[in-house]
Amino acid sequence: MVTEPKSPLVLLSGLAADARIFTPQKVAFPQLNCPRWLVPERSESLNDYTRRLAATLDSEPCFIGGASFGGIVALHLAEHVDAKAVILIGSIISPSELPLYARCARPFRFLVPVIPIRLLQFLIRPLTIRIVRRHAPIVYGFASQFRDSDPVVFKWSLSRILDWSIAPNVSCPVFHLHGDRDWILPLRYTSADRIVAGGGHLLSLTHPDEVNSYIRQIVSQLTSPSAAADDSNEPGQDG
Template sequence: MFTTPVDTATSLVLLSGLAADARIFTPQKIAFPQMHCPAWLEPERSETINDYARRLAETLDEGPCIIGGASFGGIVSLHLAEHTDARAVILIGSIKSPSQLPMYARCARPFRFLIPFIPIRLLQFLARPIATRVVKRHAPFAYGLACQFRDSNPAVFKWSLRRILDWSVAPTVSCPIFHLHGDRDWTLPLRYTDPDKIVKGGGHVISLTHPGEVNSYIKDVLRQESLE
C-alpha cells in the first residue's frame, strides 16, 4: 500500500487540515523520511492567514523545500510559500483560490460570527465513542479521524474555520503549484476545482485512503523539481 522510501535531500513540508495533525500523513512519512509536518501554532486574535503563515515560517528551519498541505493546510501552504524558499507547492485535496470554495461555504459566510459559539469541547466529548478500540478494529479510518478531532485545539479549529469563510484573496505564488484531488471529495467537490491529477474513488482524505497515488504524485514532483 505504501511506496518505498524515497532517497532525496529535498525537504518536504506538509500541513495537515482542519482538526487534523501529522497522523493524516503517516503513509507519506514512511515514504518520505525527510517530510516535516509542523504542529499548528496557537493563532493570535484576528490573525490573517498570511500573518499566520509568516509566523509559522519563522519556526521552520528549512532551506529550499517543497511546501504542501491537505484541505485547509493546502490553503495555508500557498501563503507559507511566500515566506519560505519554496520550490513548489503541492495541494492534496485542497483549492487554489477562494473562487474554488464550494457553495455551502460561500453561503455560510454571513454566519461566521457564530463560530465562537460552536461547542467544540462538547463535540470532542461526543466523538469519544468513535475513538475506541472497537471502532478501530472495524472502522480504522473513522477511528483515526475521531482521534484527531478529539485531540485538536479548539482555538485553532475555530480560527481555521473562520479563516476559510473569510478567505477572499489568493496569494501570488512564484513557484509551480501541483494539485491532486479525489473525484469523490464531497467536502471540497471536484467540480469547483481544476486539479492536475484526479484520484479515482478518492474522498477528502486521500493521503490516508489512497497513499499509493499520493506518494507517487509527491515523488514525481520531487523528481521534477530536483531536475530543474
C-alpha cells in the same frame, strides 16, 4: 531504486487534523516535516500566521504542501519561504473554488466563536473506541484527531476558511491532486492536475500509493539537473 532528495518536504494537515494524516508519507519520505499548528493570535490573518510559521522552519529551499485547509495555508506559506513547489492534496487554489455550502456559511462566521468544540469532542468519543478502529479506521482516525484538536486552532482555522477572499501570489509551481469522490471539497468546484479515481477527502490515508507517487514525481522532476529544460512530463501545472 529511487534516492530521496535532500530538500525538505513540509506538509500541513487540514482542519481538525494533525500529522497522523500523513503517516504513510512519513514512511516514504524521511525528509518529511509535519509542523504542529501554532496557537493563533486573536483574529490573526492567514498571511501573519504563515509568516510566524515560516520563522519556525529551516531557511533552505523546500517543497511545501498540505491537505484540505493545510493546502490553503501552504499557498500562503509559499510567500514567506523558499518554496520549490506547492503540492495540494485534496485542497483548493483560490477562494472561488470553495464549495457552495462554505460560501453560504460566510454570513454566519460571527457564530464560530460560540461553537461548543469541547462538547462536540466529548460527544464524538464513542467513535474513538477500539471496535470502531477495527471496523471503520477512517472514521476512527478522523474522530480521534478532532477529539485531540485544539479548540482555539479549530475555531481560528474555520474562521479563516470562511473569510478567505484573496488567493496568495505564489511564484513557484503549484501541483494539485484531488479525489473524484471528495464530498468536502467537491471536484466540480476546482480544477486538479491529477485525479484519483475513487478518492475521497483523506487521500493521504486512503490512497497513499497514489499520493506518494505524485509527490515523488514532482520532487524528482524539480531536483533533476534537466528540470528547467524539460516541461513536457510535468505531473501538474504552474499556479
